[in-house]
Amino acid sequence: xxxxxxxxxxxxxxxxxxxxxxxxxxxxxxxxxxxxxxxxxxxxxxxxxxxxxxxxxxxxxxxxxxxxxxxxxxxxxxxxxxxxxxxxxxxxxxxxxxxxxxxxxxxxxxxxxxxxxxxxxxxxxxxxxxxxxxxxxxxxxxxxxxxxxxxxxxxxxxxxxxxxxxxxxxxxxxxxxxxxxxxxxxxxxxxxxxxxxxxxxxxxxxxxxxxxxxxxxxxxxxxxxxxxxxxxxxxxxxxxxxxxxxxxxxxxxxxxxxxxxxxxxxxxxxxxxxxxxxxxxxxxxxxxxxxxxxxxxxxxxxxxxxxxxxxxxxxxxxxxxxxxxxxxxxxxxxxxxxxxxxxxxxxxxxxxxxxxxxxxxxxxxxxxxxxxxxxxx
Numbered sequence: 001x002x003x004x005x006x007x008x009x010x011x012x013x014x015x016x017x018x019x020x021x022x023x024x025x026x027x028x029x030x031x032x033x034x035x036x037x038x039x040x041x042x043x044x045x046x047x048x049x050x051x052x053x054x055x056x057x058x059x060x061x062x063x064x065x066x067x068x069x070x071x072x073x074x075x076x077x078x079x080x081x082x083x084x085x086x087x088x089x090x091x092x093x094x095x096x097x098x099x100x101x102x103x104x105x106x107x108x109x110x111x112x113x114x115x116x117x118x119x120x121x122x123x124x125x126x127x128x129x130x131x132x133x134x135x136x137x138x139x140x141x142x143x144x145x146x147x148x149x150x151x152x153x154x155x156x157x158x159x160x161x162x163x164x165x166x167x168x169x170x171x172x173x174x175x176x177x178x179x180x181x182x183x184x185x186x187x188x189x190x191x192x193x194x195x196x197x198x199x200x201x202x203x204x205x206x207x208x209x210x211x212x213x214x215x216x217x218x219x220x221x222x223x224x225x226x227x228x229x230x231x232x233x234x235x236x237x238x239x240x241x242x243x244x245x246x247x248x249x250x251x252x253x254x255x256x257x258x259x260x261x262x263x264x265x266x267x268x269x270x271x272x273x274x275x276x277x278x279x280x281x282x283x284x285x286x287x288x289x290x291x292x293x294x295x296x297x298x299x300x301x302x303x304x305x306x307x308x309x310x311x312x313x314x315x316x317x318x319x320x321x322x323x324x325x326x327x328x329x330x331x332x333x334x335x336x337x338x339x340x341x342x343x344x345x346x347x348x349x350x351x352x353x354x355x356x357x358x359x360x361x362x363x364x365x366x367x368x369x370x371x372x373x374x375x376x377x
Contacts, residue, residue, distance in 0.1 A: 002126045002156065005042045006232040006243075008053030008198030009217040010034070011089070012070050013062030018283070018313045026280065027312070030250050032069045034218040037248045038231055039077030045233045049122055050080060053198030053215065054087025054133065054162030060095045064102040075108035083128060085114045087162040087198055091133040114160065117146040122158075129192065131161035139175045143195070144182035152190040156238060159183075162198040165206050180207050187211055194234070194241045202227045203245060211241045218248050223255040223285055250281055251312065257287035257320045263296040270303040279310040287320025297325045 012031050019027055042050055057066070074082045086092045097103055098113045107113075114120075114130035122128045129150065131142035143161035150157065164171075165178045178197065186192045187209055195212045202225045203216035213232060220228035229249020235242040254276075258269045276282045284307070292300065308314040351362035 001235065001237040002123050002158075003045065003047045003233070003235050004158070005038060005045070005047050005050040006053070006196040006213060006215045006234050007038055007050060007218055008162070008196070008215050009055045009087075009201050009221075010052060010070075011055055011058045011217065011219075011221055013066040014058040014221060016283075016313070018315050020313075023280075023312045027251065028066070030281070031219050032066070032073055033250070034248055035070060035073035036076060038218065039074065039080050039082075041231065041233065041246055041248070042080045043077060047233065048079075048081065049083060051083045051128065051158070051160045051196050052085060053160050053196050054085045055089040055198055056084045056087070057090040057097050060090050060093070060097045060100075062097060067097065067100070067102045068106055071103070071106045071108060071111060074111050078108070078110050081110045081112060081122070083112050083114055083122075083130075083160070085130055085160050085162060085198065086132045088133055088136055091135050093135045117142075119150070119155075119157070125154075126156045126158070129157055129159045131159070133162060137176070141175070141177060141179050141182065143178045143197075147182065147186040147192055150186065150191040154190075154238075156236065157192040157194075158236060159186075159192050159195045160197075161195065164199055165197065165212075167206060168200070168204070180212070183207075183212055184209060190238070193238060194236050196232075196234075201225045203230045203232070205243075210243075213243060219251055220249055220253050223253045225253070250278070251283070252276075252278075252281065253283050253285075255285040255317070257289060257317070260288060260290040260292055260296070260300065260323060263293075263299055265290070266292070266296055266300045266303060269300075273303065273307045273311075276311070279307075280312055282311050283313045283315070284311055285315040285317045287317035288323040289320065290322075291324040291326060294325060294327045 010031060013028065014031065015024060016027065038050060086096065086098060090097050092098065092115055098115065114132055117130055119127040119129050129146050131146040133142065143159065147159055161178060163176055163178045165180050166172050167180045169177060183195050184207055193211065197214050200214040201217040201221055204214040206212040206214065215232045216230050217228045218231050229247050230245045231248055233244045233246055260266060304314065351358055
């Protein structure tokens with residue numbers, strides 16, 4: 001029996017275009033901090049090692065500071081061995097980060113790069129079998145190749161690989177796709193006993209054996225992930241793999257569409273945006289639909305301006321942007337205009353009801369006029 005922590009897709013050095021400089025620094029550091037959390041969890045749970053199923057780094061060209069801080073975080077837990085698998089983001093090509101001076105010169109003794117498929121003894125009677133990516137476009141199923149010739153000799157074996165599994169991926173033309181049938185055959189014949197995979201950022205059990213897992217990314221990376229931010233504490237013997245999820249993520253991605261017809265809807269959206277416990281580590285993609293008066297739209301803009309200042313990032317969801325702003329009688333009366341200006345606003349209101357580009361420009365002009373007039377008063 002052996003206990004270990006399974007994780008993957010650290011994506012150290014990842015950048016996001018929607019983060020400003022301050023938020024990007026916090027986002028980057030959170031991924032480094034996760035290493036310390038994982039090391040402490042391994043110690044607390046009596047796990048002798050951690051396996052990282054690929055994409056340790058976002059690329060082979062991350063800043064040296066990211067490499068140094070990551071190695072420092074692992075060195076802070078010397079009783080835990082970190083086994084790092086090169087994946088599609090950080091393959092073992094000529095530019096490999098794992099062969100760089102910034103990595104090699106600082107690598108502590110408890111950090112091991114899984115650079116070959118040769119089985120490694122990680123505990124008495126326990127072997128770790130790896131399927132590292134040699135480049136970004138492998139032409140074979142690396143996991144199937146790694147397990148093909150293993151004997152069923154009673155050795156307890158854990159396989160760590162990276163890539164999509166054919167069962168979950170409709171795009172099956174990729175020659176590097178992990179073939180679930182080959183994996184399950186090796187499990188059935190006792191040649192291997194558990195498989196940890198990277199590439200899928202949501203924690204996922206694959207197949208029916210309960211022995212093939214994507215741990216997922218310890219910090220989320222996108223809105224489409226359904227169960228990210230976890231690592232797995234695993235207990236493996238020849239007959240069973242017991243898995244416990246531990247949530248370690250500190251950031252969150254939220255995506256929603258708000259249907260707005262009245263200022264009360266705007267206030268409801270404001271309450272939703274204000275309810276996040278850690279807004280500085282929350283990234284929101286927001287779609288807006290419906291029709292608002294100028295007054296309600298002015299309130300909406302104020303709500304969104306404040307949210308953008310407090311959140312890690314606030315993105316507008318272009319695919320779900322269908323908000324129309326049309327002035328009502330109260331809006332026009334509130335402007336307090338007379339004479340020519342009043343006539344011009346009336347003309348703009350008529351044009352604003354059109355669905356073409358001129359209508360959109362007229363709506364923007366009325367909204368801007370309302371805001372300027374409101375600020376001036």
